[in-house]
Amino acid sequence: MSTAVHPTAVVSRSAELGDGVAVGPYCVVEAGAEIGAGTVLSAFVKVCGQTAIGKNCRIHENSVLGGDPQDHNYRGEPSMARVGDGCLIRENVTVNRATGEGCETVVGNSCFIMEGVHIAHNVRIGEGVTIANKVGLSGFVTVDDHTVFGGMAGVHQFVRIGSYCMIGGMYRVTKDVPHYTLASGDPLRLVGLNSVGLRRAGFTPSVRRKILSFYRELYGSGLFSRALENAVKKRDSYCPEVQRILDFYGLSKRGVTFWSRAKEAREAKEKDSTED
DSSP: OOOEEOTTOEEOTTSEEOTTOEEOTTOEEOTTOEEOTTOEEOTTOEEOSSEEEOTTOEEOTTOEEEEOOOOTTOOSOOOEEEEOTTOEEOTTOEEEOOSSTTOEEEEOTTOEEOTTOEEOTTOEEOTTOEEOTTOEEOTTOEEOTTOEEOTTOEEOTTOEEOTTOEEOTTOEEOSBBOTTEEEETTTTEEEEEOHHHHHHTTOOHHHHHHHHHHHHHHHHSSOHHHHHHHHHHTGGGSOHHHHHHHHHHHTOSSOBOOBOOOHHHHHHHHHHHTOO
16 A cells, blocks of 8 residues: 655655655655654644654644653753654644653554643653643653553653553642552542543453452551552552552652542542442
8 A cells, every 4th residue: 555645735756655644735854763664743743853653643733743842951952752653642732752862752553642632751651641732741650551541741850650541630649659550639649449440451350359458458557658668568469450569669760649638538439440
C-alpha cells in the first residue's frame, strides 16, 4: 500500500514513511522523522526530526510531536520522542523530546491523548493510558499502564503514577500515586481503589479485597512508616499485586500521596471496591 501525501504538505525526503501512511494538508514532517505503517496525520500536524511514531496511529489537527524540550538544561543534544502503535492523539497536543543525549520521551501503545494535552521532556507513559483534555505532565513524570487522567489535571516533575489509577480532573499531583488507586481533592488524597477500572480489567473480587486490605493495613495504623516497614518484612506473604505496590513505595523519591481521612468517603469506596 502506497503513502498518500497532500500536495500542500512538506515532507523531507529523508523522513521515513511506512506503507499506507497518510499525510494531510499543510503538515510538516522533518528530516529524521519516522512514521509507522497505517498512521494518519490530519491537517497542520508537525512531526519534528528525532521523532518516531508507531503503526496505525491517528494524529489530529495542530499537534506537534517531537519539539525541543522546554527545559533550561537543554543544549541542543540529540534526543528522541517516541509514540507507540495504535495511539489516538487529538487536537493541539504537544509531545516534547527528551533532555539529555540519547534520552527519550515515550508514549506507549494504545494510548488515548485528548485535546490540548502537554507531555513534557523525559516523560514515560505506559500502555493503554487515557489522558483527558488540557492535562499537563511535567518533565520526568512516569505513568504506568492503563491509568486515566481527568481533564485539566497537572502533574509535578519527577512524580510517578502507578498502573490502573484514576486521577481526578483539575487536581494537582505533587507526590507519587501508588497502583490501583483513585486520587482526588486539594491537597490530593487517595480516596479508594479505582474499582471500576479494576473490574473492567478483570481483577477478581478476591484480588481487589487483598489490595484494599493491604491499603487499610498500611494507612489504618496511624503510623505509616512503621506499617510500611512491617509490610516489607512479610512481602512474600502478599499476592503479586500487593508486592507491586510495595516495590512502588520502595522506589519513591518525592514521597507518596496519603489516604484520605474522610471516614464516609473511605467506607463508600471500600464497599464499592469489593462488590461486582
